[in-house]
Amino acid sequence: MSDRPEADELPVLRRVLILAAVVLGSTLYATTLLVASTLLPQMQGSMAATPDEIAWTTTFNILATAIATPTSGFLAARFGRRRVMLTGVLGSTLATWLCGQAESLEALVLWRVLQGGIGAPVVPLSNAIVLDSFPRRQAGLVSSIFGMTVVLGPVIGPVFGGMLAESHNWRWAFYMIIPAGLLAGLAQWLVLPRDRPAARVPMDWIGFLALATAIACLQLVFSRGQRLDWFESREIIVEAGIAALAFWIFLAHSLTTERPFLNLRLLLDRNYAIGLALVLIYGMVNFTPIVLLPTLLQSYAGYPDSIIGQIVGYRGIGGVIGFGSTLVIGRLDPRIGMSLGFGLLVVSGLWLMSLDLNVDVDTLRLNAVLQGVAVGVIWVPLTVLTFRTLDTRYTAEAMSVFHLLRNLGSSLFISASVTEIVRSTTANYSRMTEQVSPANRALGLPDAMGGWSLETPEALARLAREVERQAAMIGYLNAFGLYMAVSALAILLVMLARGPVRAAR
Template identity: 80%
Template sequence: MADPPDALELPVLRRVLILAAAVLGSTLYATTLLVASTLLPQMQGSLAATPDEIAWTTTFNILATAIATPMSGFLAARFGRRRVMLASTIGSTLATWMCGQAETLEAMVLWRVLQGGLGAPMVPLANAIVLDSFPRRQAGLVSSIFGMTVVLGPVIGPVFGGMLAEAYGWRWAFYMIVPAGAVAAFAQWLVLPRDRPGGRVPLDWTGFLALATCIACLQLVFSRGQRLDWFESAEIVIEVLLALLAFWIFLAHSLTAPRPFLNLRLLLDRNYALGLVLVTIYGMVNFTPIVLLPGLLQSHAGYPDSIIGEIVGYRGLGGVVGFGSTLLIGRFDPRIGMSLGFGLLVVSGLWLMSLDLNVGTGVLLANSVLQGVAVGIIWVPLTVLTFRTLPPGATAEAMSVFHLLRNLGSSLFIAVSVTEIIRSQAMNYGRMTELLSPYNEALSAPQVMGGWTLETLQGLARLSREIDRQAAMIGYANAFGLYMAASAAAIGVVLLARGRPRPAG
């Protein structure tokens, strides 16, 4: 493919500054996605909310992000990438400040919605600007540097946000993002290339509303299904039916309209279509350990918050190593790098499945580093392979769908994993307690019971707590098994992609 026009006109220093500004803005936005995950207990008490109500601060943020992400291509065509990037950075930063100022649950939900919706175009547009500002031969290098936002952003939020929340209160976890957001906006205003907006580009309202309805219903199903017992709830059934109907309308309209909201003909490109499948799986396995491990370690293994934050932070260290290694791996076929990365995730999943509640900190740190190395290795060849054969003019629209599916994959897999943990924990608790009976002769052997006893209420209570811990561990092991299986399935999809084209002659 020919180099993008900007890559031939911009001097080297300008390209480096563009990359730095884009990385800073995208990292800050990625930080806001999971920063509230460590703040929910403090926010719940401060805002006088129930656990179900405080969860809406995360649910609606993800929902707004999912709906606004596909708008990136239209907004860039209508107003220009530079204007949209600046507006997105400034708007998201102001909304983050207002999150820290919120005094009621309603205000917090509102500002979290605006934070997600206003900042959603930032990552796909920044990625598109970076790819179009460098020659094609440097796509692997700049994708490696930019891809650190995918790994480091979600790590920075929980780690530093939890530290500030513990020392000064949950509001400072939001305030820490504001100064860096102001610096990012100023840097983008200085260095981003000025582009010419496309003028009055019409918006396909039918396609947009149908897609937004489908995404909104799916996000609500993923976020609320576990609490409402999935298809036992009339709300979940209605939302699933609405999602299917909206998707059918979007699909039929996009295939017949002269100017659809999203150009589905891009899926005729084999590598792009397979890249969307792979980035969905990548989203599924990227955030799952970050979300699941803290609950396991805090509630059942007795780890303090400081150690849990350190374990999550080591994943970022592994990510830096993984992205650095792509400078060497990038010389080979992209399928090699992706197969290696997903293979390491398979090893990581098998390792997590073998853990018990007596696991040491060193084992968890090593596994966290391995996860970071794996996701760092995958991102660059995945981006290069997906967008290599697309024309430069389609980058913004294609990138918005790329990041949309990454977010949807994360939401889907986290919901499925949490459901599996709860289901397995309840089932195994019931099975193990059936064996606790005075008529079970095996329990009369001292080497079986150890310090446990069935003779007193206190002994039964202690034994019940221990069985609950072990049942939970089985549930987490099953969830890590799903994580391993998804990583293994991705290797098969990688092999279907086209490798590097052979030189003529």
């Protein structure tokens, strides 16, 4: 039985300290999610990796978070919130140090997986602790304060990480988190109420392991498929087969067992089912530009790490504006707020599709602000609509699925986008280089070659580099097109949701 004190029994100062401690811990964990985004070009060179391989440091971290998040309730009941929180904060801090020490791509991906998995319970348990520590009448205020960690955390890492990577190297972007992580652990050890584990809570290990296996294998298919020529590779066939079998076991088990890991019957609630589809798309479009733009800007447009970090930071400014606007938009039908937010993402996607390699900093900053406003506007209406018609008895379980799909969408869509960039870059480079030949009469026309030449090996090398840059740009434009298309699809799904129930006159 838990011995957590009631909110009204805690002194005001204690409540504020608890809020500060858990907000620090959850913000740091959110920071670790995308700290690697501005570091990808440096890490790629250091690890002698390809663009799709170095993206694993982000996608597998998010994937580990997605898989481990639904276990938060079980772990808190089994070991107590305080223990799980301290383990998550200090464990992810240790994993962060190990990331900085990694000497190979395999080691870096391993420690990033550990970082995501061991720290996954921090955010949901922090949210629960904050709500339990304050009176119900203050729930809206403290939820808004805590919600800012979702927006600010993922941009703090790229901003300061980019500065440190430029002045030192990419390892210092991980090292900068360690002192703050130790401080957060100490603060939580001092102020979090001591609690005892609750009565033993059963865990559906068959359902959990089957779902985790299916998700992990699906991620491997997306991450390695392009490099291994998809189903021409025995590895991809095996991974796809294991994913399909594991998912079938999960479905069959969930529909037949008395207490499944995830209750699929909740999908009979229309708003909840549509909300899960929307949060999957939200996850797809939330982090993808932050991961794709740094490599594009540094490798092909010549931007330094510090400027790239600043561009990502402007997204945080937009997020603050977006969250602030929900004080007004939140009074409207949630479908209006979500349609507005996803509409802004469509505009930002079309804007990104119009860029070229000569893009200026101000354009990128404005686009980042627009993205931030959009994701900030969407979040609150999306949460309200998803859980509006659901029985409150299932809120905790339904919320775990909600966050699982949000993280899963991010991981899979980043992999799909990187795959499209690699595929399109290779295909377009081959097509364009076919035309660069003395046999092409068009190149002999006056001014056709501009400042380029085919006369010397050095000139050919410069031309090949430019063709590579333009082929890569086409690949990124295609990825931004996918980003725009799924944002537009979300608007159509919003229209299927059930609106507010009007009182009878």
